[in-house]
Amino acid sequence: MDKKLKILFISSEVEGFSKTGGLADVAKSLPIELRNLGHEVKIITPFYRAINHSEDAQQLLNLVLKTDYSRPDIHFQVHQLDLDGIPVLTIDNAHYFDRDGLYGEDNRAYQDNGERFAFFSWAAIKACDAMDFTPDIIHCNDWHTGLVPYLLKTRYADNSRFADTKTVFTTHNACYQGIFDKSQLNIIPEVGSCMDDRVLDNYSYINYLKVGLTYSDKINTVSPNYASELLTPLGSHGMSELFIRRIHDFEGILNGCDYNDWNPETDPYIPVNFSATDISGKEICKNTLQKEVGLPSSDNPFFGMVCRITDQKGFGLILPMLERFLKHNVQVVIVGSGEPSITGQLNAIAAHFPNKFKFINIYSDKLAHMVEAGADFFLMPSIFEPCGLNQLYSLAYGTLPIVRAVGGLKDTVLDYDQDPDSANGFVFFDPNPNQLLHILRRALLLYIEHPEEMLRLKTKAMQSHFYWSDAAKHYEHLYYSALKKLHF
Numbered sequence: 001m002d003k004k005l006k007i008l009f010i011s012s013e014v015e016g017f018s019k020t021g022g023l024a025d026v027a028k029s030l031p032i033e034l035r036n037l038g039h040e041v042k043i044i045t046p047f048y049r050a051i052n053h054s055e056d057a058q059q060l061l062n063l064v065l066k067t068d069y070s071r072p073d074i075h076f077q078v079h080q081l082d083l084d085g086i087p088v089l090t091i092d093n094a095h096y097f098d099r100d101g102l103y104g105e106d107n108r109a110y111q112d113n114g115e116r117f118a119f120f121s122w123a124a125i126k127a128c129d130a131m132d133f134t135p136d137i138i139h140c141n142d143w144h145t146g147l148v149p150y151l152l153k154t155r156y157a158d159n160s161r162f163a164d165t166k167t168v169f170t171t172h173n174a175c176y177q178g179i180f181d182k183s184q185l186n187i188i189p190e191v192g193s194c195m196d197d198r199v200l201d202n203y204s205y206i207n208y209l210k211v212g213l214t215y216s217d218k219i220n221t222v223s224p225n226y227a228s229e230l231l232t233p234l235g236s237h238g239m240s241e242l243f244i245r246r247i248h249d250f251e252g253i254l255n256g257c258d259y260n261d262w263n264p265e266t267d268p269y270i271p272v273n274f275s276a277t278d279i280s281g282k283e284i285c286k287n288t289l290q291k292e293v294g295l296p297s298s299d300n301p302f303f304g305m306v307c308r309i310t311d312q313k314g315f316g317l318i319l320p321m322l323e324r325f326l327k328h329n330v331q332v333v334i335v336g337s338g339e340p341s342i343t344g345q346l347n348a349i350a351a352h353f354p355n356k357f358k359f360i361n362i363y364s365d366k367l368a369h370m371v372e373a374g375a376d377f378f379l380m381p382s383i384f385e386p387c388g389l390n391q392l393y394s395l396a397y398g399t400l401p402i403v404r405a406v407g408g409l410k411d412t413v414l415d416y417d418q419d420p421d422s423a424n425g426f427v428f429f430d431p432n433p434n435q436l437l438h439i440l441r442r443a444l445l446l447y448i449e450h451p452e453e454m455l456r457l458k459t460k461a462m463q464s465h466f467y468w469s470d471a472a473k474h475y476e477h478l479y480y481s482a483l484k485k486l487h488f
């Protein structure tokens, strides 16, 4: 039997403590399942001003990073919080993290994000060392942690604690690369000076995602189909050469659904619980959702959407066809916050269709759960989607996902017309508003003309399962293969 591992899981957000999107969900559920496999896991994340449960934090360490003679030392504290028995170590430095947002405010990124996450990456390694924790694996996530593998192979190369430590880097979204002027690395002077053209953009900008992908022992992304897209010029956000270069160390591992948090039988956010064997409570959830968002009570089909409001999520397809779709007897609700150019247009359309369409510009866990439970259909017409979690949550609640065949959406949703018996939703291909309108009308027609078939499909959707325990076994395998790698 392979040995049990010590794993340090580094993420810029963790569900239950801080969250802007799906990365947080993964950083909670995956460590728990890895621990359930018998591994010793610790999580490291920033201590933001908005971190939940901060009052429970116990201070563990008071540490100092020494930069160079021209700059003052950086002092920081490490606090410990608890996630289901897993230590969550938080890096606390008021200058970098005691701010209103995680990455920015008013939809504008903080100008010093490069410096903030350079500090975080360095502090995470320093904290690990100071705690006397010798990890077999350091698992990094997204650009925020991209410098960790590099620091281990340079500044910490001679530190015996990390001599046998291997790094795994997961790309949750290759569109966000963390590209910064080299000056943002001045706090770690020797790092900035020895970066080469594998990780530089236009000679002077450091690309943190490229750093992580270049210097980690193994790399992966969050679905097999997105992994294959990342190997192509069209689907790789300009990074295909790098992924191709590392093809033997690269794979796609599908995310899971956390059925403790997303379970219609136990969900505390919804008015009535229901299950695949008795779905009747879903109707009450729909009525309550209509009241909550200010739509009239109605049996018309209800289409829901919850997401960060960005181009990625398909608003370039939705906005040109939404008014045409709203001419039908339907109700639509979109919950999310993000880009003002999109939210402004959604507000304008909502003003014209007060009884049919609501745009709720908010981040709300409760509303996200209510939409998953109360809607008949869930919209995810993404332009790209590394994995997607809301389609998995929708399936669990018998809310049929309507998705574009990209990334992980293609791996998890099967189209009704393609194969009615095994289908669990609706899938379209071309990134074209008319294709989206067409598939929405197909869904609408099924709802109106074949209610018994709708019911069968909803029940079928609730039987599709994507377990984090399965994903954790794949990660375990990736960790063991990283440990077998020789130094490079």
Ligand SMILES: Nc1ncnc2c1ncn2[C@@H]1O[C@H](COP(=O)(O)OP(=O)(O)O[C@H]2O[C@H](CO)[C@@H](O)[C@H](O)[C@H]2O)[C@@H](O)[C@H]1O
Pocket (backbone or CB within 6 Å): 020, 021, 022, 023, 025, 026, 172, 173, 222, 255, 306, 307, 308, 335, 336, 337, 362, 363, 364, 365, 368, 385, 386, 387, 388, 389, 390, 391
């Ligand atoms: N307004 C709001 N109110 C409440 N909750 C909201 C919300 N807006 C978003 N959420 C929540 O944030 C999460 C979004 O997760 P996704 O995986 O669908 O997308 P995201 O693009 O953030 O994640 C990226 O990382 C994940 C994790 O790997 C990949 O699945 C995904 O494809 C990739 O783009 C869900 O839990 C959702 O309910």
